[in-house]
Amino acid sequence: MKKFFEAIGNLFRTLFGGGSKPTPAPTPAPKPRPVVIRPEDPQDAADIKPDTVVMIVSEMEKVIIPPNEPDEAFVKDIFEEAPAPPVNPPTPTTPTTPTPPATTGGGTAAPTTTTPATGGGATSPTTPTTPTTTTPPKPAAPASKGRFMWCLDNGHGKKTPGKRSPLFDDGRTRLFEYEYNRDIVQRIREALDKHDVKYYITVPEVDIDDFLKGRVDRANDLKSDLPKIFVSVHGNAGPAANSETWSPASGIETWFFHGSARSQKIASIFQKHLIEKTGFRNRNIKSQPTGQFYVLRNTNMPSVLTENGFYNNKVEGAEMMKPEVRQKIADAHVAAILEIEKSGL
Ligand SMILES: [Zn+2]
Numbered sequence: 521m522k523k524f525f526e527a528i529g530n531l532f533r534t535l536f537g538g539g540s541k542p543t544p545a546p547t548p549a550p551k552p553r554p555v556v557i558r559p560e561d562p563q564d565a566a567d568i569k570p571d572t573v574v575m576i577v578s579e580m581e582k583v584i585i586p587p588n589e590p591d592e593a594f595v596k597d598i599f600e601e602a603p604a605p606p607v608n609p610p611t612p613t614t615p616t617t618p619t620p621p622a623t624t625g626g627g628t629a630a631p632t633t634t635t636p637a638t639g640g641g642a643t644s645p646t647t648p649t650t651p652t653t654t655t656p657p658k659p660a661a662p663a664s665k666g667r668f669m670w671c672l673d674n675g676h677g678k679k680t681p682g683k684r685s686p687l688f689d690d691g692r693t694r695l696f697e698y699e700y701n702r703d704i705v706q707r708i709r710e711a712l713d714k715h716d717v718k719y720y721i722t723v724p725e726v727d728i729d730d731f732l733k734g735r736v737d738r739a740n741d742l743k744s745d746l747p748k749i750f751v752s753v754h755g756n757a758g759p760a761a762n763s764e765t766w767s768p769a770s771g772i773e774t775w776f777f778h779g780s781a782r783s784q785k786i787a788s789i790f791q792k793h794l795i796e797k798t799g800f801r802n803r804n805i806k807s808q809p810t811g812q813f814y815v816l817r818n819t820n821m822p823s824v825l826t827e828n829g830f831y832n833n834k835v836e837g838a839e840m841m842k843p844e845v846r847q848k849i850a851d852a853h854v855a856a857i858l859e860i861e862k863s864g865l
Pocket residue numbers: 563564565675676683697754755756
């Protein structure tokens with residue numbers, strides 16, 4: 521199925537290479553907002569069904585959404601709630617205000633500890649309590665120089681089924697996607713603490729199931745003086761005979777909400793830095809004309825989902841176990857965030 525996807529990408533690149541405007545593709549237009557909550561939507565690239573149409577484009581192509589398809593209302597909507605620019609516009613070259621030592625640098629997290637049993641009985645992993653009754657903490661320091669509020673999402677919980685590599689040769693080790701995603705988000709967080717960038721960790725809890733709606737609700741409900749951007753961090757899985765079989769698929773790809781030009785631009789910037797910093801195979805940026813990942817569909821802000829290597833590829837999975845490789849991936853996310861903070865969208 522990946523070949524099919526790549527074939528589509530190659531077709532697009534062949535036909536429309538060099539950034540020329542593509543002609544309409546035989547794909548339905550995206551559904552208008554508000555979108556419908558559909559739990560069957562894929563969570564990430566590994567969940568996409570083989571017959572799904574996926575558009576694959578170079579991150580440098582300006583326009584990939586066929587004419588008449590862009591949901592302009594959506595693009596407008598997601599920034600309607602954005603207030604006027606910060607009182608003090610960012611001055612890219614001078615990080616003037618040092619981070620107060622008493623804080624963690626403006627980051628904030630969902631209102632729960634790492635123990636899921638806290639605050640409303642999330643003891644049952646299959647029915648995590650959505651914190652609809654407790655408002656996530658308002659980000660501190662609205663006078664920040666930051667341009668956006670980055671909602672960082674770690675994708676899955678420890679109790680999410682699947683989402684793990686086959687056993688490595690030592691017979692003991694597996695790469696668990698939830699752990700990988702969390703480690704990278706934590707590394708991003710530590711780097712952002714050194715900059716005046718505002719972020720919000722959607723799901724700091726570990727012992728939790730899919731919790732898709734919770735992730736989205738927390739980000740959507742977050743009160744922020746800055747426009748929000750949602751970044752979901754994942755590892756990928758390629759086609760394989762079974763869960764204990766390795767896959768030949770490899771590389772990094774970044775997904776965006778089909779129909780949102782801003783999401784596409786954000787995805788392009790993340791993908792560029794990810795490939796530059798890791799040297800992983802470039803699988804380009806992608807979107808699904810229909811369906812779309814749950815977290816991309818249902819967030820009311822520009823959103824992207826990074827797929828940072830294939831944990832069920834034996835070679836790449838081993839690389840993804842290395843702290844230095846994880847740091848490169850985190851650094852790439854940070855570089856993308858800082859570029860967007862500096863230059864805007
Ligand atoms: Zn995932």
